[in-house]
Amino acid sequence: MLLVYAAAEDKAYSVELNSFDKNPKFDDDTKWIDWGDLRMKKVSRNKFTLTGSFDVNMNMGDEQRLSLQVFNYDDNTNEKGSLVMNVNKPFCQFVNEDEDTYPYMQKASDLPDQGNCPFPKGHYTINSYELETTFLPDNAPKGDYLIELNALDKDIPVTGVVASVTLT
Numbered sequence: 001m002l003l004v005y006a007a008a009e010d011k012a013y014s015v016e017l018n019s020f021d022k023n024p025k026f027d028d029d030t031k032w033i034d035w036g037d038l039r040m041k042k043v044s045r046n047k048f049t050l051t052g053s054f055d056v057n058m059n060m061g062d063e064q065r066l067s068l069q070v071f072n073y074d075d076n077t078n079e080k081g082s083l084v085m086n087v088n089k090p091f092c093q094f095v096n097e098d099e100d101t102y103p104y105m106q107k108a109s110d111l112p113d114q115g116n117c118p119f120p121k122g123h124y125t126i127n128s129y130e131l132e133t134t135f136l137p138d139n140a141p142k143g144d145y146l147i148e149l150n151a152l153d154k155d156i157p158v159t160g161v162v163a164s165v166t167l168t
Helices: 091-097 102-107
Strands: 015-022 039-044 047-056 064-074 079-090 122-130 143-153 156-167
Touching: 015 039, 064 091, 064 156, 079 091, 079 143, 102 122
Parallel strands: none
Antiparallel strands: 015 156, 039 047, 047 122, 064 079, 064 143, 143 156
């Protein structure tokens, strides 16, 4: 599940998606999640859609965690800079407390309703979910950022996705 967002049309900046991939740090991450053909596509200025299918291969409960981290990023050297945002919560808490993304993504998919724990294993499809970045402040510093969403098991990262974006 990707919880990356794209800014609303009235923001004072433009969001460019540079890359969206499974996190290369994990060799055998399909034990947990097979990211399948999940992809992000730009549809207009500051609007992106998330589309595709993926498999959750194990039930995900609060023994697992989701970590969303945003780093300053040097796109030329592919080096992470300082951490500028960090959310790390038990998996079910992360999903069940989310009011900005999951409820809307769920409507554009066959993802289970919020409130279930554990999150059931299964094959899921997201159909052109329009991403939001309403969490970004209007005065967000312009520059390159690396966004990592990782699942952890017993506090050890096991799978994830990364996106590189530029705010201009």
